[in-house]
Amino acid sequence: QSALTQPRSVSGSPGQSVTISCTGSGSDVGGYKYVSWFQQYPGKAPRLLISDVTRRSSGVPDRFSGAKSGNTASLTISGLQAEDEAEYFCCSYAGPNTYVLFGAGTKLT
């Protein structure tokens, strides 16, 4: 049950765009459409941002968008704002044996 692969960190300036990748396998990310993304601030619980690869949760700005190609999902944040500085985790359903896998997390500065 290896974690999904994410870059440890990404950075950007206000107004810029960043993309965070999440690479798995055909048994998880590539095999199902059940990919989600979470945002977590230090000392706080995670917050669901994106589900079903592309669907934003209520209240999530449209600056956040999700996509998937093959075994890799991605989260793009456009028009970066200071409050976007946080850690981001991807998550995928991984079949009846492994069930759920998280990415190791990407810190956005």
Place this chain on the structure above:
Amino acid sequence: EVQLVESGGGLVQPGDSLRLSCVASGGAFGSNAMSWVRQAPGKGLEWVSAISHNGAATYYADSVKGRFTTSRDNSNNNLFLQMNSLRAEDTATYYCVNGGWLGIFYYYYMDVWGEGTTVTVSS
């Protein structure tokens, strides 16, 4: 919206047992699958377990299989995680989460999280 509050964390020794609880309010607890997710200090999220809405089915991560048991009491809106044979690597904040279940027609995402309860396993 559902609100979740965990309790039961603490400092225990290796080999000890601990039971975490989570009480839900503001939603139809008995209709929702639930999950436990943990986060070791300074580390990422790790899925631990999931339980169906009625408790009839459960899933566990390999790292806890055979040691941890998830159960629920729908009459009192409670979710439990019984942790036995605790190890140092079980040290983490444990989150109670609404969702995290593949249903017949739909995947129920982890959409509501508690604030977590901290478990420390150390001699």
